[in-house]
Amino acid sequence: MQTFNFRTMEAYPYDQRDKNVLYQTGDFKTRIIELKTGEKLPPDEPCKMESHVIFYVVSGKIGITIDGEHSELEEDHCVISAPGSYQMEAKEDCKLLGIQIKKTEK
Numbered sequence: 001m002q003t004f005n006f007r008t009m010e011a012y013p014y015d016q017r018d019k020n021v022l023y024q025t026g027d028f029k030t031r032i033i034e035l036k037t038g039e040k041l042p043p044d045e046p047c048k049m050e051s052h053v054i055f056y057v058v059s060g061k062i063g064i065t066i067d068g069e070h071s072e073l074e075e076d077h078c079v080i081s082a083p084g085s086y087q088m089e090a091k092e093d094c095k096l097l098g099i100q101i102k103k104t105e106k
Contacts, residue, residue: 006032006058006097014043027102035062035090046087051100054080060094 011034012019020031056078063072067084083103
């Protein structure tokens with residue numbers, strides 16, 4: 001068992017994002033993400049996620065676009081989505097918990 005305090009945990013910048021992974025197995029990965037106001041993730045253009053995702057906003061506000069559909073999230077909100085094209089932009093400094101769950105083939 002591992003326990004974490006997301007409010008006090010600090011995250012590494014995007015170019016060191018692998019250090020933000022808290023737990024990972026073959027089918028599941030969770031990480032902490034911090035963005036400053038106006039910062040985008042990924043920074044240039046949307047990325048194609050091959051896994052199901054959950055993004056939970058620990059603090060702050062973020063805009064997220066998944067497959068062209070946009071939503072604004074604030075503290076204690078989350079988005080759950082199937083694999084798709086993702087990009088987010090911090091509306092104010094924010095901290096997120098990101099969870100990826102591998103898409104299983106049937």
